[in-house]
Amino acid sequence: MAMASSSSSSYFIIIIIMGFWAISGLDASSSSSSAHQNNVQFNFDSFLLTDVAYFNFTQYSNIQFTALQVTYDTGSRDVAILNASGQITYTTPLRLWDQKYNYTASFNTSFLINMGPTQDGGKNITGGGMAFILSSLPAHDVPNSYGAGLGLIDPSNHSSPTNASRFVAIEFDTFYDPGIDPYNANHVGIDVDTVKSVVTQDLDAYNITLNQNLVNMGTNTCVWIDYDGHAKAFDIYLANQVSDSPVTKPEVPVISQYQLELNEILPDTVHLGFSASTGTIKETHCVLQWKFNSTAFPKEINKPLIIGLSVGLSIALILIASMVMLCIIKQRKAQSELLKHIRDLNYGPRRFSYRVLKKATSRFSEKNKLGEGGFGAVYRGRLASINTDIAVKRLSSKSAQGEREFKAEIRSMGRMRHKNLVQLLGWSYENCNSKLLLVYEYMPNGSLDRWLPAGGSTDPHSFSWERRFNVLRGVAAGLLYLHEEWEMVVIHRDLKPSNVMLDADFNAKLGDFGLAELIRNSNHNHNRNPDGDEESTRTFSIAGTPGYIAPECFEAGLVTKESDVYSFGSMAMEVVTGTKLSAQNLHWLWKIKEEGGNILNSEFAEEKGISWSSHGSSDREQVEMVLEMSLACCHPDPSCRPTVRQIVHALSSSANADGNPKFAITVTSELMDRYNRVSASSSYPEKFWDPNTTTTSAAIATAMDSTMSAPSRTGR
Numbered sequence: 001m002a003m004a005s006s007s008s009s010s011y012f013i014i015i016i017i018m019g020f021w022a023i024s025g026l027d028a029s030s031s032s033s034s035a036h037q038n039n040v041q042f043n044f045d046s047f048l049l050t051d052v053a054y055f056n057f058t059q060y061s062n063i064q065f066t067a068l069q070v071t072y073d074t075g076s077r078d079v080a081i082l083n084a085s086g087q088i089t090y091t092t093p094l095r096l097w098d099q100k101y102n103y104t105a106s107f108n109t110s111f112l113i114n115m116g117p118t119q120d121g122g123k124n125i126t127g128g129g130m131a132f133i134l135s136s137l138p139a140h141d142v143p144n145s146y147g148a149g150l151g152l153i154d155p156s157n158h159s160s161p162t163n164a165s166r167f168v169a170i171e172f173d174t175f176y177d178p179g180i181d182p183y184n185a186n187h188v189g190i191d192v193d194t195v196k197s198v199v200t201q202d203l204d205a206y207n208i209t210l211n212q213n214l215v216n217m218g219t220n221t222c223v224w225i226d227y228d229g230h231a232k233a234f235d236i237y238l239a240n241q242v243s244d245s246p247v248t249k250p251e252v253p254v255i256s257q258y259q260l261e262l263n264e265i266l267p268d269t270v271h272l273g274f275s276a277s278t279g280t281i282k283e284t285h286c287v288l289q290w291k292f293n294s295t296a297f298p299k300e301i302n303k304p305l306i307i308g309l310s311v312g313l314s315i316a317l318i319l320i321a322s323m324v325m326l327c328i329i330k331q332r333k334a335q336s337e338l339l340k341h342i343r344d345l346n347y348g349p350r351r352f353s354y355r356v357l358k359k360a361t362s363r364f365s366e367k368n369k370l371g372e373g374g375f376g377a378v379y380r381g382r383l384a385s386i387n388t389d390i391a392v393k394r395l396s397s398k399s400a401q402g403e404r405e406f407k408a409e410i411r412s413m414g415r416m417r418h419k420n421l422v423q424l425l426g427w428s429y430e431n432c433n434s435k436l437l438l439v440y441e442y443m444p445n446g447s448l449d450r451w452l453p454a455g456g457s458t459d460p461h462s463f464s465w466e467r468r469f470n471v472l473r474g475v476a477a478g479l480l481y482l483h484e485e486w487e488m489v490v491i492h493r494d495l496k497p498s499n500v501m502l503d504a505d506f507n508a509k510l511g512d513f514g515l516a517e518l519i520r521n522s523n524h525n526h527n528r529n530p531d532g533d534e535e536s537t538r539t540f541s542i543a544g545t546p547g548y549i550a551p552e553c554f555e556a557g558l559v560t561k562e563s564d565v566y567s568f569g570s571m572a573m574e575v576v577t578g579t580k581l582s583a584q585n586l587h588w589l590w591k592i593k594e595e596g597g598n599i600l601n602s603e604f605a606e607e608k609g610i611s612w613s614s615h616g617s618s619d620r621e622q623v624e625m626v627l628e629m630s631l632a633c634c635h636p637d638p639s640c641r642p643t644v645r646q647i648v649h650a651l652s653s654s655a656n657a658d659g660n661p662k663f664a665i666t667v668t669s670e671l672m673d674r675y676n677r678v679s680a681s682s683s684y685p686e687k688f689w690d691p692n693t694t695t696t697s698a699a700i701a702t703a704m705d706s707t708m709s710a711p712s713r714t715g716r
Contacts, residue, residue: 039296056139061086068287070276085151087139089273097263104229107294116218129173130276137165151275349414389442405514420478422511449497453578474508495567562638569633632663
């Protein structure tokens, strides 16, 4: 696998080098072809005299009164030039099409125009018109193009001379010329090299007027022209501006999707602008605003670069495919190693597909997250196929123990059946190191710690003494099953409130067996050995949670049933008092019992706010019994602690009927000094406990022998 890893690294380096080479080539190509990108963009909200540099003008056109005057405006409505024409074009040409790439540019333009009549013999009559043009030449004077010629052609010929420019024009006609115009004097049309339109549209049908002859100030008209270079089609929209407010583009064009292949009519580079004309009737032609935008052409890519990229990408694809195959082989080998023992099981939890669990948890969404521990997060889900809520533990890929916990839970917890153990329903393993999933029955009331003050609960009445007592009975029953009733002795090693789950009726169930130790017992006699050697094992590391670890685990590295009893006592004390166990509290309570005192009447109870009535209990003796039992469970000498069976008997209803049992709690000065030394030297420091480095027992899969090498006193 080291060779595979080295090869993968080499592949990545090669791909990165090829990527830089390709990018460099593209940059060079971009620089060489930047001159060919001729997309045109501009936006004039008005026109100033300083803007003349952006335009080409003919004799009778200029910028005046903050507008483009396509035909000269003298400023007097009684003085105007008759039989005149003009053109104005933008100085930068537009690259319209390219035969090599079979590409025609798309563009859109919008402008605000004003056409108004001037007096002639006391009459207000419209005359002439104007056009938006795409021309092969910049602005130039066309002889005899006044009147019907619109500044583009000599109307007597109805077409342009052979040496004149080629053009496509969108005309806005205000004068009816028989033989040329099919409609009245108020229409729009598209002209190709002639003023006889290829398509026209009467604007009266849209209530649009280009020039009202009774309005001296003329008429403002907004125009939008869109050309689709791919579809080779025009859309033309018009609307009158009746106030100074902006005009919204209409939804319906006056000319829609008119097909016109500009690349077959015009040269590849054209000039854009306006043309207009007057005849014997005087008229002004102004452009008040103008906006234009065209698409850019594709970048030129030279052939050597295309060949180089093709070869490089082919090599990269081959290398990537090889890498993927190596990863798949490695993954399947690891998966096979992990699952070979699990597949041999003839009973136990079922296997789920990752896809099903991902769907059940809404893609492991944060809103479904129930909590997170040292080995990974837990999510709520729902299996629609069986209409059941589930809890899915997603083992962390960052945890070195994730795979080991996965195997331990399946091969142990998956085979155990007890009403006070969380039921493992199934598992999923489809992608090593990232998709290790365990599926449990869902516990609606969560873990025990959330109902205790240390876990954030602020309402003591929400978790009554009756419920607390029932929880302790359930935990003890589950622990008895692990220690004495299953086929092997199971040492949980991590008993604490957060690992006790509560169902809808607040029944307790033990969970999280990731740190558990299994000890083979050849004669199936699970009774306690007075010497403490029969059902114990040694560990090279300290596992569990600070505050719940027995002192002998630190002192001698022992893992025994008695160490689980210590954890149970610590947890029971927390359930009763609402505070976590500490060495100081233990010494205080031991001293009270040594002096023959009563805990509920002591200063300890007063300081901690503990009384039998505060729990809502009518049985004072029951509260005292649990406190004494907890102290006995936390005795510094493991041999002085009660067995789990004794604990279950003490918590049973039958025992209470006959009188609560008494626990002998004798702590000598020597034992207290010993406990002080252990707690002072360890004090449950973080160095003894790291959920990402704690070594769990390989006996989960192999039923390890009960003897191991001497322990390490430092935990690592």
